[in-house]
Amino acid sequence: xxxxxxxxxxxxxxxxxxxxxxxxxxxxxxxxxxxxxxxxxxxxxxxxxxxxxxxxxxxxxxxxxxxxxxxxxxxxxxxxxxxxxxxxxxxxxxxxxxxxxxxxxxxxxxxxxxxxxxxxxxxxxxxxxxxxxxxxxxxxxxxxxxxxxxx
Amino acid sequence: xxxxxxxxxxxxxxxxxxxxxxxxxxxxxxxxxxxxxxxxxxxxxxxxxxxxxxxxxxxxxxxxxxxxxxxxxxxxxxxxxxxxxxxxxxxxxxxxxxxxxxxxxxxxxxxxxxxxxxxxxxxxxxxxxxxxxxxxxxxxxxxxxxxxxxxxxxxxxxxxxxxxxxxxxxxxxxxxxxxxxxxxxxxxxxxxxxxxxxxxxxxxxxx
Numbered sequence: 001x002x003x004x005x006x007x008x009x010x011x012x013x014x015x016x017x018x019x020x021x022x023x024x025x026x027x028x029x030x031x032x033x034x035x036x037x038x039x040x041x042x043x044x045x046x047x048x049x050x051x052x053x054x055x056x057x058x059x060x061x062x063x064x065x066x067x068x069x070x071x072x073x074x075x076x077x078x079x080x081x082x083x084x085x086x087x088x089x090x091x092x093x094x095x096x097x098x099x100x101x102x103x104x105x106x107x108x109x110x111x112x113x114x115x116x117x118x119x120x121x122x123x124x125x126x127x128x129x130x131x132x133x134x135x136x137x138x139x140x141x142x143x144x145x146x147x148x149x150x151x
Numbered sequence: 152x153x154x155x156x157x158x159x160x161x162x163x164x165x166x167x168x169x170x171x172x173x174x175x176x177x178x179x180x181x182x183x184x185x186x187x188x189x190x191x192x193x194x195x196x197x198x199x200x201x202x203x204x205x206x207x208x209x210x211x212x213x214x215x216x217x218x219x220x221x222x223x224x225x226x227x228x229x230x231x232x233x234x235x236x237x238x239x240x241x242x243x244x245x246x247x248x249x250x251x252x253x254x255x256x257x258x259x260x261x262x263x264x265x266x267x268x269x270x271x272x273x274x275x276x277x278x279x280x281x282x283x284x285x286x287x288x289x290x291x292x293x294x295x296x297x298x299x300x301x302x303x304x305x306x307x308x309x310x311x312x313x314x315x316x317x318x319x320x321x322x323x324x325x326x327x328x329x330x331x332x333x334x335x336x337x338x339x340x341x342x343x344x345x346x347x348x349x350x351x352x353x354x355x356x357x358x
Contacts, residue, residue: 001202003183053217149182149200 006076009087013060020057023132024049057096057129058089061123063115065107070115074120086115089121092131105113157318157330160178164318165329166252168170168197174286180301188302190296194292196284201294201304205274220266225256225276229273233283237345255351258344259292259312259341259346262350265305283357285328287326292341292351308343315340 001008026049029041064074064082071078076086085106089098096116101107107115139142158164168174174195183189188203209216215285216222227249231346232236252268260276276293292312299306316323316330331337336356343350 003185006220123206148198150177150193 004076006079007062007073009060009062010073013058013089014126015126017054017057017059017130018134020052021054023052026050033137056091058091059085059123059126060089060118061117061126062087065103065105065115070111072118082102086112086119088119088123089115090120090127092124092127094120094124096120154201157316157323157335158321158334162321166324166327169333170318170321171324174327177183178297180297186298186302188298188300188304190294190297190301192290192297194286194290194293197290198280198282199290199294200279200281201289201298202277202279202290203270203275203295203298203304204277205302206269206304207274208270209271209273210225216259216271217266221233221264221268221269221272221274223257223259223261223264223266223274225253225278226351227253227256227278227280227288229283229287231281233280234343252291255353256292256295257322259350260295260299262297262348263296263306263308263310263343265307268305285331287314288339289325290316308345308348310341312339312341312351314338327336 001012003012011123024047026046027043032040034040039144054078062074062091063070063072063084064079064085066078066082071082074082079085082103084101085101086101086107087098089094089097097118099116101112156165156169159324161335162169164170166173166174174197176192176194178192180190181188182191182200183202186202186204190201192199192201194341206221209222217321229238229249256276256278260346264274266274280287280297282292289312295308296306313324314326314331316326316333317335318330326337334357336354339353340349341351342348
């Protein structure tokens with residue numbers, strides 16, 4: 001984590017999902033010879049690897065209660081105005097895998113229900129957008145520009 | 152043993168450089184909006200990030216405040232993903248090498264920053280190496296200089312650093328990780344270029 005500009009959990013969950021999508025595990029075969037010594041065989045092709053299926057990986061959406069309404073993707077200033085937030089973890093199909101209320105303030109059950117519905121809707125849209133960007137970058141292959149801080 | 156392989160017969164290093172040739176340098180200042188000063192530098196594949204806060208009031212123990220100048224507080228760390236194998240995350244105080252390099256950073260910058268302008272204050276310099284491919288400390292110093300410039304902290308001169316080594320009898324400038332690991336002598340030098348003064352000089356070698 002390099003800089004905190006509000007809405008940490010959401011950003012981190014997106015980064016984690018993208019990192020898992022990007023992970024490449026080399027294909028390894030372990031064989032045992034007569035004396036019981038184990039030999040590890042690695043494929044000659046450095047790009048021959050296993051990819052992870054991230055379809056079920058959830059993303060976190062934080063909904064911050066400000067006054068009587070709630071906002072998503074709060075900035076630092078908005079977080080300062082919010083006394084209670086709801087962190088929900090949503091899969092790409094809109095299923096809720098976990099829920100956590102944070103903050104000093106309180107939430108009434110009606111608000112929680114509304115926030116959950118908003119969160120599910122926003123979460124599904126987030127998954128679609130993220131998958132689109134990841135697939136686009138994947139299709140660029142080796143010609144992909146590595147941007148980093150210099151971009 | 153491995154020193155002979157550092158330089159080919161035609162005089163080229165493993166990455167195709169000439170002995171006195173530096174790696175490609177790319178840098179950007181002001182990468183973080185919230186810090187007083189920040190900078191990012193790439194020297195070849197080595198990537199360093201520096202963040203500066205200050206001058207500000209002493210944090211922690213007021214008793215450590217110096218009556219006539221500012222205290223320079225440095226932290227140096229290597230990210231867990233900076234090397235080929237994931238580094239076990241140790242607290243900055245527990246990592247001895249990081250603590251030693253932080254002390255060197257402090258020594259280097261206390262020579263350059265006009266600390267007498269800010270008595271009883273503190274200037275924080277945090278350096279993190281995002282990718283370690285040789286010359287890590289030197290890249291950190293260069294990033295810290297840029298970050299201090301970005302923060303607008305007065306210095307008597309910039310601080311530029313580079314590493315150097317030896318391959319048989321030829322001096323090599325700006326060592327990469329394979330060249331550092333080869334086992335020959337390694338020199339780290341931090342220089343104040345306008346005056347030609349040396350802020351830090353460190354040589355290490357294996358017998």
